[in-house]
Each structure stands twice: as C-alpha cells, then as structure tokens.
Amino acid sequence: MADRDRAVHRIPGILGDPGWTVCLVGEEQSGKLAQVTAGLRHRPDPAGGGKLITSGFSYWGLESTVAWAHACNDLYYPVMRESIGSFSRRWHAMGNALPDGPLHYVSLGPGTGQKDQALLRYLDSRGQSACYIPVDVSAEMLRLAQREALQHLHVPAGDVLPVQLDFSLPRNLDRLSTVIRRTVGDEPVLYSLLGNTLANFDSDSQLLALLADKLLRPQDRFLLEIANTADQSDAVARAAAQEYENSPRFREFVTSALMQYTDLRIDMNSLTYEGTVEDDRALKVKVIYHNRTGEQVELTLPDRSTVPFPDRDTIRLYLSRKYTQPGVEKMLAEARVVKAGQVHDTGHAAFDRPAFGMTLLLLQSTEAPRTPAGPDPFAASGPRA
Ligand SMILES: C[S@@+](CC[C@H](N)C(=O)[O-])C[C@H]1O[C@@H](n2cnc3c(N)ncnc32)[C@H](O)[C@@H]1O
Numbered sequence: 001m002a003d004r005d006r007a008v009h010r011i012p013g014i015l016g017d018p019g020w021t022v023c024l025v026g027e028e029q030s031g032k033l034a035q036v037t038a039g040l041r042h043r044p045d046p047a048g049g050g051k052l053i054t055s056g057f058s059y060w061g062l063e064s065t066v067a068w069a070h071a072c073n074d075l076y077y078p079v080m081r082e083s084i085g086s087f088s089r090r091w092h093a094m095g096n097a098l099p100d101g102p103l104h105y106v107s108l109g110p111g112t113g114q115k116d117q118a119l120l121r122y123l124d125s126r127g128q129s130a131c132y133i134p135v136d137v138s139a140e141m142l143r144l145a146q147r148e149a150l151q152h153l154h155v156p157a158g159d160v161l162p163v164q165l166d167f168s169l170p171r172n173l174d175r176l177s178t179v180i181r182r183t184v185g186d187e188p189v190l191y192s193l194l195g196n197t198l199a200n201f202d203s204d205s206q207l208l209a210l211l212a213d214k215l216l217r218p219q220d221r222f223l224l225e226i227a228n229t230a231d232q233s234d235a236v237a238r239a240a241a242q243e244y245e246n247s248p249r250f251r252e253f254v255t256s257a258l259m260q261y262t263d264l265r266i267d268m269n270s271l272t273y274e275g276t277v278e279d280d281r282a283l284k285v286k287v288i289y290h291n292r293t294g295e296q297v298e299l300t301l302p303d304r305s306t307v308p309f310p311d312r313d314t315i316r317l318y319l320s321r322k323y324t325q326p327g328v329e330k331m332l333a334e335a336r337v338v339k340a341g342q343v344h345d346t347g348h349a350a351f352d353r354p355a356f357g358m359t360l361l362l363l364q365s366t367e368a369p370r371t372p373a374g375p376d377p378f379a380a381s382g383p384r385a
Contacts, residue, residue, distance in 0.1 A: 015157030021143050026165035026175055032060065032137075036261050037301040044313040048274065048288040051309075052316040053257045055200040056137035056166050059109075061260050065140040067253035069112050077247035083195055083225070083358055088118040090343045090360050097341030097362050098221060102130040104184045108167050108193045108211070110134040113145030115194050119223075120153055123190075129155065131183055135163045135176065168207055173214035180215070191215060192223040196358070199226060199282070199321035209335040212365065221340060222363040229283050229322040229356055230346065234276075236354045237283045240322050241275030243356070244287060254287050254317045263300040264309070267292070271317075281327030287318035322356055337363040 014020055036057050042050040059068055072080045103123055107116050116134065123129040132155055136142045142162040150160065161183060165172050180189060193211065201207045208224070216222055229236065244250050255266050270292045278284040290312065291297060297309045309315075323331075332338070340362045347357035 012156070012158035015160075018147075021146055021162065022160075023139055023142055023162045023164050024179065025139070026163055026172060026179075032057075032166070033302050036060075036257075037303055037305070037307075040262065040299065040301060040315065041307050044308075044310050046290075046312045046314060048286055048314045048316050050314065050316075053261070053318075054202075055197075055319070056168065057261070058200070058254070058257050058318060059136075059141060060138050060257070062140045063260055064253065064256040065138050065144060067249070067256040068141070069144060071247065071249040071253040072112055072114075074247045074249035077244070077250045079227070079243050080195060083227075084112070084114050086345065086358070087115045087194070087225075090345060090358065091115075091118060091122065093343045094341045094360060094362060098128070098190065099188050099219065101128065102187060103128045104131040104133065104180075104187060104189045105129075106133040106135060106180060106189055106191045106215075107145070107149075108135050108191060109195070109197045110136060110145035110149065111141065111195055113148030115192075116145060116149035117151060117153070119190075119192065120149055120155065124153055124155075129153075130187065131159045131161060133161045133163060133180065133183070135165055135167055137164065137166045139164045167211070168201060170210060170214065173210060177214050186219070188219040188221070189215075189217075190221050190223060192225075194223065194225040196225060196227040196320065198224065199323070200319055202319065204321070205331045205334050208331055208337075212335040212337050212363075216337070216363075216365045218365055218367045220365070222337065224361045224363055226328065226359050226361070227320070227322040227356060228328070228344070228346070228359045229324060229354070231354060232277050232280070232283060232324060237275035237277050237285075239275070239354050240283045240356065241273040241285045244285065244318075244320075245273040255289070258289060258315065258317065261302055264297065278321065279327075280324060281330065282321040282323045285318075285320045285322075286316055289315045289317055323359075328359065328361075332361075332363065335363075336366045338366055340364045 011022055039052045039054055044050055071077050110116050134142055134145050146162055165176055198204050251268055258264055258266055270290045272288050274286045276284050291309050295311055298306045299309045300306050343360045345357040347355045
C-alpha cells in the first residue's frame with residue numbers, strides 16, 4: 001500500500017510530459033455496455049418511442065468523440081458552432097457575478113473543451129483559478145477536452161482531475177460529490193453544464209434537480225447553458241429539427257453509436273428529424289432511425305445477443321429541446337435554484353429560420369444568500385450579450 005501511495009504521488013511529475021493524462025474512472029465500463037443493450041431491446045414502436053440510445057451513449061467511445069468534434073465544426077450545424085463561437089462573449093457579458101477568491105471549476109460534459117478554455121482563462125485573468133475537474137462519460141472526450149481547455153494556460157498538472165462517470169445516475173453523483181469535497185474542502189466550486197446538454201435527457205428537470213441537490217452547496221455556483229425559443233408553433237418546431245438535418249457531420253455523429261453497438265447496415269436516408277411542441281415548456285427534437293428495408297432485421301449487440309428489428313420499427317438516436325421562458329422558470333423552481341446572473345441571446349431570425357438563441361444562467365442554491373440577477377432576460381427583444 002505504501003508503494004502504491006508513492007506511485008500516485010509521482011503522477012504530477014510524470015504529467016510534465018504532455019503525452020500523459022490521468023483519469024479517475026468512477027464506474028464499471030462493462031456495466032455501461034449492459035445499459036446500451038437494454039435500450040436497444042425496447043419494444044417495437046414505429047413512432048420512435050421504443051428502442052433508444054440514451055444521452056451519454058451518443059458520445060461514449062472514440063468514434064462518437066471524433067464524430068462529435070467534427071460536428072462541432074460543421075458549417076451546416078449552426079447549433080454547436082455558434083454556441084462555441086459566441087461563448088466567450090456571452091460569458092464576459094455575465095459581468096462580475098462570481099464570488100471572489102479561488103474558484104474550483106467542475107465541468108459536467110466538457111465536450112471539445114473550447115468553452116472550458118474560455119472559462120479557465122477568465123478565472124486565470126482574475127487570479128481565481130484553482131482545480132479543474134472535467135467530468136464526462138467518455139474517456140476519449142475527457143482527453144480531448146483537457147488538451148484544448150488547458151492550452152496556453154499554466155495550470156499545474158496536480159490541479160487537474162478528469163473524472164470518467166455518468167453524471168445522470170444518483171449513486172454516481174454521491175461518489176462524485178465525495179471526490180470533489182475531498183479535493184476542494186469548503187472552498188467554492190463553479191459547476192457548468194453547457195451546450196444545451198440538459199436537453200438531451202428525457203428527464204431533464206429531474207436531472208437538474210438531482211445535480212443541484214447532490215452537488216450544489218450555498219457557496220457554489222452552477223453555470224447552465226440552454227437553447228431557447230420565443231415561439232412554439234408546429235412550424236417553428238419543424239424548423240428546430242431542420243437545424244440538425246442539414247449537417248452531414250451531425251448525421252455521422254448521430255449514427256456513430258449505432259455503428260459501434262450494432263451490426264446494422266446504416267442507410268442515412270432512413271433518418272428522420274422530428275420537431276414537436278412539448279407542452280408549454282419546450283420544442284422537442286428527436287432524431288430517429290427507421291427500418292425501411294421492408295423486412296425484419298436481426299441486430300447483433302455488443303454481448304453477441306441478437307434482437308429483432310422489425311420492419312417500420314425505430315431507434316431513437318438523439319433528443320434535444322429548445323426551452324420557453326415558462327419551461328425554464330419551472331425547471332429552476334423544481335431544482336430549488338435561483339439566478340445569480342444571466343445572459344439571454346435570442347439569436348437572429350432569417351427568412352428561412354426562426355430566431356433560436358442560447359441562454360446562460362448562473363445559478364445558486366436557494367439556501368445561498370441571494371445576489372441580484374439583473375433584468376428578466378426573456379423580456380429582451382433582440383440579441384443581448
Ligand atoms: C452537447 S455536448 C456539450 C459539450 C460542451 N459542454 C459544449 O458546450 O461544447 C455533451 C457533453 O456531455 C457529455 N455527456 C453526455 N451525457 C453524459 C452523461 N450522462 N454523463 C457524463 N457525461 C455526459 C458528452 O460526452 C459531451 O461531452
């Protein structure tokens with residue numbers, strides 16, 4: 001045991017060679033495979049409500065990570081490209097809403113790491129940087145994110161602690177919370193969930209409430225980035241789905257999980273992008289794969305078992321949303337968090353495209369002493385950042 005401790009203590013020195021990165025793996029990866037296969041065994045449903053690949057698994061693994069990085073740069077996929085490109089400007093527009101002093105940064109789902117770089121630079125410029133803890137279901141994504149986020153920054157290797165973990169599971173959040181508290185003690189933490197990641201989860205409100213409940217202490221802040229919509233007609237919902245449809249790179253990304261976990265021969269023309277209205281809270285976008293071969297296909301899953309994929313059956317590959325103001329307010333109330341800062345960008349409408357924008361919310365627990373949140377962002381009539 002003593003030898004092992006010594007080996008662990010040597011790691012920060014080894015990390016002086018940028019070819020090495022460390023990663024704390026927080027769960028059994030073989031168990032994750034069982035979860036993917038369970039999603040692919042759901043009952044047949046031509047409407048897209050049966051078989052599915054849930055959020056984390058869309059990004060899990062090398063192929064999906066590379067495909068995601070490509071999609072983020074695709075000119076035809078404005079959602080992520082614009083969200084990444086404008087992040088720094090929108091974050092700076094948040095003003096000085098952070099507490100003073102050192103702030104540890106825990107990034108939930110860092111993706112390509114470009115936004116984390118902007119945040120870490122900001123903290124560095126104010127002399128506030130402390131530990132950087134990116135948390136992702138994908139080890140490959142963590143390595144990519146870490147490289148990008150720390151570029152040109154002099155963060156000591158010993159202050160960087162990537163964690164591979166599915167943060168949508170309550171027991172994982174308990175373990176993550178323990179690691180974070182043991183690392184930072186009582187010092188404040190800035191958490192982030194950016195890039196409209198929340199919208200990828202079926203139970204989005206419950207996930208936000210869970211994250212707030214398990215992680216957020218009165219001294220911490222939570223930066224949430226979500227896509228917004230001012231309108232909720234069927235036509236606008238269809239336009240939301242079209243944002244994904246036009247991108248060849250997004251198509252490659254969204255089918256990459258199918259490529260990894262099944263032996264399905266993928267026909268890109270069998271994808272549909274469906275936009276619907278979800279009560280008064282959001283527009284919902286689903287990307288669905290249809291069996292249009294006219295016959296039943298046997299899918300072989302990673303455990304070598306097979307599952308029938310009947311004619312006209314579907315597999316939901318991706319879920320996203322654009323939230324309305326009442327939808328956001330209700331989620332925040334249910335998660336028992338309040339705004340400490342906000343920047344609402346309504347986006348630009350074009351002749352063929354309604355105005356969809358991004359909202360950045362700096363949240364704090366209702367138990368925390370309140371700091372003023374500024375004017376209601378949704379009252380804004382044009383882009384504001
Ligand atoms: C939509 S991307 C956002 C990336 C980045 N935050 C941005 O805004 O550019 C979602 C990120 O969350 C990660 N992710 C998705 N579901 C997850 C889960 N259940 N647990 C951990 N990470 C997850 C993905 O691997 C990916 O890095």
